[in-house]
Amino acid sequence: MTLIPRAFSPLVPLSLAVAAALTMVGTSFAQEAQSPPSIESKYLSNVRQVTSGMVKAGEGYFSPDGKQIVYQAVPPQYPFYQIYTQPLAGGEPKLISTGRGRTTCAYFSIDGKKILFASSHADPNMTKTENEEIARQEEERKSGQRRRYSWDFDPYTEIYVKDLASGELTQLTDAQGYDAEGAFSYDGKKIAFCSDRDGDPDLYIMDADGKNLKQLTNAKGYDGGPFISPNGKWIVFRSDRKEEGFLQIYVISVDGEKEFPLTDNVGVNWAPYWHPTKPYIIWAGADHSQPGRPNYDLWLMKYEETEDAIKPGPITRITDSAAADVLPVFSPDGTKLMWTSTRTDDHSSQLFIADFTFPEDQPKEEK
Template structure:
């Protein structure tokens, strides 16, 4: 994606993680990058919460970068040579060569470190075949694919051994993250016929359904104390919209153009809507205080092309714009100690379609 304005379809294509690996080097070998990073940049005017920005990747499409429990590494998905679609990599926060973790087969997404940082979970379609699942037909408007071949796997953080399935079931299983307490996993699944959020123990047992309202509930993350879950949702209330949602879901598709941010208790109780922006708001994550939520949205752009980061109080008050860069800023996350912040952006990219990982020291209160 260029540094300037990017077509909405291309931005949403990034969000859908529509890229798949088609073979590559063994997991034990790091993937070389001829354009060495990290490089540093100042924040854009108005980005008062950011210190100096460090770009950790340079080239390809890099997204969903999440800290290890010790805060020293990031795990992320990337489309980069020799792969034509997303695979899972790790990288040191201080910089260095990305290391391939996934098998290089099928499409992968949504990786997260397990407690102790010796294992990583992620979703993959590789059991259904080495090749990429097909890109959806956009003749029905912009849609995301909900691949029924996605299952959750666990693999050693150095890429050794075979990926082991975790709580497999028919249908889509992805978008998994882990409580900072290290006791539960939350994920999105169609195992009961709709896109809903579930929790389970770290070994894949004790699966519990947390949402049940018709529509898409997904992208869950725990609060710092593990007591709450923040997520994105689309709950169509109009009968025609609901019928359209169900029709697309039966085809393994969902239309993501309107998403709001919700919060619930970790057991699925006390659900409440946080945002009422009428936009495509996604990738929410709790502020270290547990009292605010940061997320990405195209709110405020009449054409819906620019995605910036926003922060809001859990009670829905105090909306604040955090980033002011043309194009796309998304997938925000705070480090476990709350001192550092990571996000993905197409700022400073060299080629159209590139999105890179940036880390910075977080400045509370804009100090």
């Protein structure tokens, strides 16, 4: 929601205008005094926007050396997300995907030489698909009404890997239905992903070349957004198996034998991501226990890992901005956090990055 300052009419006497202005300022200060201070400065410092020039951008991930990012963005001249890379030190975005179709979930290989992503560019009716989306967006622009956000499980979406040196694009999946939301394991040998090839979105794991496919979940509802833990033993993911549309965070062993819920609330919890060196998982969540549309913020959980389980621990709220904050990821060295946010001047979603401080590393209060 955009807040528009109230303007004074030139027909209002100056004294009344000044009085009204002072009243508004006093009210503003009173409200500010009543509102608790933001918590963000405890955990985030040197916050800065890293993408611009796109209609919207998000879901960014770091290269292994932390110098590049890969992300999805809607360019001004095309209706669907495409995949781009960009140096963190500055520079122009470079198109990685084909430039057509719906794309999502890009991820660097362990050596930084390849990029994994999902794309529907092989849709045999691509021109029709594009024209229909362009027409819908034009109608929204004219009417001023926007569609409620929903993700398209495009049945022509497959997973590809692109060699950055040669430009060669290799298709890794080939099944009827949506194959996407993939990410490499920390050793680069496995890929966890989501597929609805059996009629319901479930988790799968395969070798980095697409071989030795194995289905891990088969619960009713959506299972997706998987990431393999740094030690290679667990996969964190989101699922609405408990209640449709209300996502919770789960972990499952890479062999699919053991599974544990990490959240259980009246809300939506999604985009979980592991810290590379510490026992933490971060995600985006919103409380849906009250009427109305809640805001999405970032949440951090310290978990306990045993020989055969992951146990949930204390949860810390990281952001409390009026903007939506989603899709958080840590840098390879664990010192930075990157996420997608609408805290922009035009309220479009873009990528932001900040230095990160853990709860246990907070300065000690003076007695």
